[in-house]
Amino acid sequence: MRYAYYPGCSLTESAVEFDVSTRAVMEFLGVELVEIPDWTCCGASAAEPVSKLMNYVLPARNLAITEKELDGIDVIAPCSACYLNLLKVNREIIGNRTLHGRVNEVLAASGITYGGSVEVRHILDVFINDIGAKIIEQKVTDNLEGMKIAPYYGCQILRPYPVFDNPREPSSMTGILEGLGAEIHEWDHGNKCCGASLMMGHRDVALKSVAAILSDAEGADAIVTVCPLCQMNLEAYQSQAEKLGAKPVPILYLTQLMGMAFGLGDGAMLMEKNLTVSAEVRRDIANKVWSQSSQTADGEGVAEEKTENLSKGASHV
Amino acid sequence: MSEAVRETWTPAGDEYASVLAQLKDETSACMQCGTCTASCPNGFAMDVTPRAMWRMIQFGMLDEVFASHTFWMCSSCYTCTLRCPRGLKLTSVMASLKRLAMIRGGGEARKNGAFYSAFMENVEAHGRVQEMGMMSNYFFKRMDNPTLPFSFMPLGMKMMKKGKVHMPGGGQGGVLKPLFAKAREMEGMS
Numbered sequence: 200m201r202y203a204y205y206p207g208c209s210l211t212e213s214a215v216e217f218d219v220s221t222r223a224v225m226e227f228l229g230v231e232l233v234e235i236p237d238w239t240c241c242g243a244s245a246a247e248p249v250s251k252l253m254n255y256v257l258p259a260r261n262l263a264i265t266e267k268e269l270d271g272i273d274v275i276a277p278c279s280a281c282y283l284n285l286l287k288v289n290r291e292i293i294g295n296r297t298l299h300g301r302v303n304e305v306l307a308a309s310g311i312t313y314g315g316s317v318e319v320r321h322i323l324d325v326f327i328n329d330i331g332a333k334i335i336e337q338k339v340t341d342n343l344e345g346m347k348i349a350p351y352y353g354c355q356i357l358r359p360y361p362v363f364d365n366p367r368e369p370s371s372m373t374g375i376l377e378g379l380g381a382e383i384h385e386w387d388h389g390n391k392c393c394g395a396s397l398m399m400g401h402r403d404v405a406l407k408s409v410a411a412i413l414s415d416a417e418g419a420d421a422i423v424t425v426c427p428l429c430q431m432n433l434e435a436y437q438s439q440a441e442k443l444g445a446k447p448v449p450i451l452y453l454t455q456l457m458g459m460a461f462g463l464g465d466g467a468m469l470m471e472k473n474l475t476v477s478a479e480v481r482r483d484i485a486n487k488v489w490s491q492s493s494q495t496a497d498g499e500g501v502a503e504e505k506t507e508n509l510s511k512g513a514s515h516v
Numbered sequence: 517m518s519e520a521v522r523e524t525w526t527p528a529g530d531e532y533a534s535v536l537a538q539l540k541d542e543t544s545a546c547m548q549c550g551t552c553t554a555s556c557p558n559g560f561a562m563d564v565t566p567r568a569m570w571r572m573i574q575f576g577m578l579d580e581v582f583a584s585h586t587f588w589m590c591s592s593c594y595t596c597t598l599r600c601p602r603g604l605k606l607t608s609v610m611a612s613l614k615r616l617a618m619i620r621g622g623g624e625a626r627k628n629g630a631f632y633s634a635f636m637e638n639v640e641a642h643g644r645v646q647e648m649g650m651m652s653n654y655f656f657k658r659m660d661n662p663t664l665p666f667s668f669m670p671l672g673m674k675m676m677k678k679g680k681v682h683m684p685g686g687g688q689g690g691v692l693k694p695l696f697a698k699a700r701e702m703e704g705m706s
Contacts, residue, residue, distance in 0.1 A: 208645040213680045239643040239688055244592040245635035248614035251535075252699040257639070260695065301702065308698035309691070358594035359607065366598055392557045392593035399631040399654065402667070404561045404589060435671050472678050 200329060202320070203265045203274045204232035207281035207427075208240050214278075214427030216469035220454035221277045221322060223468070227461050228330055228338065232275065235265055241284040243428075244396060255292050256305045258284040263306055263313035273318040275325055277454070279426035283355035285319040290360060321356050322454070323371050323425055324363040332374030340462035342380030345489030348456070349384035349419035349448075350376060351412070353429040354392050366390060372423065372453065379460040384419035388412045393432040402436075406443060409436055413445035420489055421449040421480075423456055434474040449475045459484060530704035535616050539573050542609050545602045546570040552596035552606055562586040566596060566606065573609075582620060587613035588628040623660070630657035640696045643688025648681045 210218035225232050242257035262285060265274055276282040292298045293315035303312045326335065350372035357366035364371040369390050373383055391412060394405025409432055416422050424430045434450045441447065451473060458468040465485065470476050483489075546567075553565040564572070564584040572581050590610035597607045618629040634654035638645050651672075655665045675681050 208647075211644065212647050212682060213675060215680060237688060237691065239692055240639040240645050242639065243635065243645075244611075245632040246639075247592075247608065247611035248618065248629065248632045249636045250699055250703060251612070251615065252703055253636070253696065254611075256695055256699060257692075260692075305695055305698045305702065308694040354593040354595070357598075359597040359605070361598075392591050392595070394558075395591040395593070396631055397558065397589070397591045400628060400658075401561065401589065404558055405591070407560070408557055408591075435674075472680060474674060474678070 201231040201272055203269045203272050204234045205238055205261055205274050205276045205281055207278040209278060209427035213431060216472040217277055217427055217452045220452055220458050220468045223463055224454045224457045233269060235261055236268055241281045243280045252305060255288055255302045259288045259302050259313045262288055262317045263311040265317050266314060271316045273320050275320050275322060277322045279353050279355040282321045286360060289319060326375055327371050332378045335375055336378030339379055339460045341460055343460050344380045346381045347384045347420045348376050348381045349386055349416040349422045350389055351422050351424045351429060352390050353426045357390055386415045388415040393429045395428055398432055406436060406439055409433060410440040410443035410445040413440050413448060416448050417446050421451050423451050423453045425453050449480045532619050535612055539609060539612050542605060543570040543573045545604060547602060551599050555595040555599050557593060558589040558591055561589045582617055627660050630654055640692055643691045646684050649684035
């Protein structure tokens with residue numbers, strides 16, 4: 200399996216651990232990622248309020264390069280905003296001859312055009328549909344038994360275009376997390392907004408969203424995200440959200456958690472970069488404290504199983 | 517009625533007129549059910565509900581629309597767009613309102629649009645967003661709130677300690693400049 204990889208700007212800076220863990224996990228799963236040569240910003244949600252045309256041109260440039268230089272293989276984007284902006288090009292300009300023409304007229308200023316042949320995929324889509332939760336489960340060496348995870352999907356991979364999940368009740372992470380051995384924290388906030396860039400100018404508004412999400416995650420050992428902005432908002436403002444009643448909780452990228460379960464090590468997953476993953480949390484994950492508490496609870500069961508195995512062995516002999 | 521209201525605003529150019537025509541087109545099928553308002557996670561912070569906003573656009577009440585700060589509270593979560601029974605692209609309408617307000621100018625628009633402008637200026641200059649440069653430009657544009665940088669300082673320090681921000685420079689240089697110039701020309705903004 201080979202994909203054109205569009206990391207996006209955040210993954211080169213504040214979300215570097217998302218980039219590193221995505222590349223490592225994909226390689227481990229036998230997926231080849233070819234970074235789009237000379238890729239540029241997709242415009243995130245800042246382009247549309249500034250220029251309608253650039254909102255399409257910015258992502259279209261990256262698809263045009265993929266079409267021309269990488270034979271138009273599927274583009275994979277880990278960031279939700281990048282994913283939606285790239286997807287929007289295919290959904291909104293292809294088939295609209297006027298708009299398509301205008302976008303290509305702008306692209307022509309740097310000698311490229313986009314025909315519309317490149318598929319845009321989110322990593323979660325690739326995990327569940329191209330690789331499959333079963334394969335992921337088979338690759339697990341250090342299962343996360345007993346760890347309770349709240350899957351946070353955010354907005355832009357679900358809405359406005361439902362592609363690989365049900366936006367009202369997203370569940371694409373369930374199979375993966377259960378495959379890793381984790382337990383799912385059932386909650387209502389998996390598809391609620393984190394406030395996104397409102398955190399920049401209207402922090403009081405965004406903080407309310409963050410506090411509601413963190414509060415609903417109470418009881419979970421961690422929240423996993425698939426978007427650098429969700430990750431930032433849920434991680435960086437926890438102490439302020441605490442004033443609104445939220446409890447602090449570690450926030451990890453899904454790919455970091457997968458890497459841990461694949462035994463790739465927390466160093467390789469850049470766990471020290473997460474703002475909410477303290478040395479203590481890393482120790483807990485490494486020592487599998489969550490499975491220990493459940494093992495002691497049904498310690499008898501484990502012992503019985505062992506004797507049974509032994510007797511089986513004996514009968515073979 | 518709408519004729520009289522229309523005279524109260526001054527079109528600033530082709531882009532303004534075309535955005536307005538597009539806005540009316542995009543909201544004309546609204547049947548005032550209020551699903552958007554009920555779905556909005558930031559509705560509590562809006563002075564005019566999204567539902568009322570669409571009606572005001574239909575009526576051409578642009579002065580009232582731009583006196584409101586409702587559209588600045590949109591965080592692009594697309595819940596209203598997903599749920600609209602008429603299939604209207606409401607999140608995109610909110611973005612168009614932000615764009616139109618920035619073209620009209622004024623203190624509120626400068627303040628609320630500062631992040632978007634800072635972001636796009638950074639993209640135009642470097643090809644990829646460089647967070648530190650972008651944030652400094654944002655703070656520069658937010659002189660109205662001199663304490664704003666301080667509210668980000670603890671986070672900035674943490675990010676630096678974690679080695680998550682680079683010093684500005686390098687990147688893709690001016691690779692996007694011809695595209696920005698061409699788009700400006702086509703959108704009548706040059």
